[in-house]
Amino acid sequence: MESDVLDILDQVGYDGPLSDEESLLAACEQGFSSSEYNNLLLHLSTRLTQITDRPAGDSLITEDPDRFLLELNRLLTEFCCPYKDVVSGLINGDAKDTKTHLKILLFLGSELQAAEMVASKAATDTDVELDASLQDLRMICKTLNLPDPKRQEARDVLTAVEKEVCVLLKKLPETHIGNPAFKGSLDVEKWNKLEEINDVLSADYECRRRMLIKRLDVTVQSFSWSDRAKVKIDQMAKAYQSKRYSLALKSSVTLAHLLAARDDVCNLVKTSSGSCREKTTCAVNKIRMGAVPDRGGRPSEIDAPLPEMPVWQKRVDGGNRGGRGGRGGGGSWNSGGSRGQWTQGNWKTGRKGHYYH
Structure with missing residues (x-):
């Protein structure tokens, strides 16, 4: 306790x-x-x-x-x-x-x-x-060290933000900020549709984060099962819990990130490209593997398995049932031993002398 x-x-x-x-x-x-x-x-x-x-x-x-x-x-x-x-x-x-x-x-x-x-x-x-736009505006003012927008007129706040941004842009190189990835315009219907898409994606990301955090909790908990770790359970909890509770479950991505994205996010580079491999190559990559045995695994070359049970046929009218023959002229069952055997012929008695039907 x-x-x-x-x-x-x-x-x-x-x-x-x-x-x-x-x-x-x-x-x-x-x-x-x-x-x-x-x-x-x-x-x-x-x-x-x-x-x-x-x-x-x-x-x-x-x-x-x-x-x-x-x-x-x-x-x-x-x-x-x-x-x-x-x-x-x-x-x-x-x-x-x-x-x-x-x-x-x-x-x-x-x-x-x-x-x-x-x-x-x-x-x-x-x-x-609160209005989402007001939250974003407050975040902008906080980043630019401007007063809280709630105490000022909206026009004054936007003018002050524009001034401060222009001052900061002049201090940066011309190629520091690229072109925006999204260059179109959105009406109210499109904005609402994007909000719905973002809500669906955020719910999916939250589910994935919950699963990963639960796996993390279970993994850390398994570390405390050893005898050496049981005496340090309080130290482990103190070191882990502060970092554990800092992990957010919900995604913080909003439509503001869409507007702020630059066109460089559209540049997809394969990990096997020459520019990437220049920094990731090592001596192990230069070793070539020799001939290896064929392990198969191609479905087109695999034969269908044999049937586990015999194919039963329909009963034929007037068929011969003499000597307790098989059903419909099929094979017969030999009950030799505790487990019978499929043979071509008549029914055979088992070890106890009984007929098996």
Whole structure:
């Protein structure tokens, strides 16, 4: 459980004195008599109530131990803590073991992590609702070190952008920026159609990214199965998780990238071309393989396999069934041994003297 608590504390940005397993277990063993443990509870509860707009966390700032436990119990009850034994133990004075204190940290940390995710999603949804053109314009102003466009008239913003771009272009060589790849014009219908195409492609790219990231998670998880890695599981998680959560699932490609593309993106060069091979050739490429045996594999030269079972024929009217002959004048079945054999003739008895039909 201490590993889960440390992972959550790291994800919510806690870097206090209880960031390692040894210090965390020592503080949880002392419980509410440890000032570092109480400070961590206060830190988690304060951030949690600030994000969720609930005033319960501020009441933990008290020097009275009984009042502290009472307010902590009220906080856990308000957030519907599933550990009923922990909530009741705070009032009865039974919350004394290390596992109970770890449960409190695990619950508060999980609630804080969930609250931050909900708040982040709400902020993202708000940004998505903004006009896409305004987002692109804000990005342009940020790149050119211009003021925020929301505080100015649109005409003034575009004039300032044009001026700054002209100044920067004069500082660059003439051939620095090539011709645009797209030279046509788009009406409203074409713009909407391009948006639909981009949405479909973005959904496909997101699916592929999810698959690759899941494969990455499984691969990294398999590294921790060895005995040597189990003792360093926390170090591995700390080194991996910061890079893992920086991987975006959704594609950031928009129609602005289409307009910004230059005509050099249309130049396709094969990897086997002379210009590419000048920098990739090596001594191994100069070794020629000799004659190798023919491994076949050509479907046109392969014969059809023999039938696994005999070809059965239809029953002929008036056919001879004497001596228990085969059906419709076909072959007969010899039950020699436990497995019969196909022979031309009459039915034969098996080892037990029974006829097989």
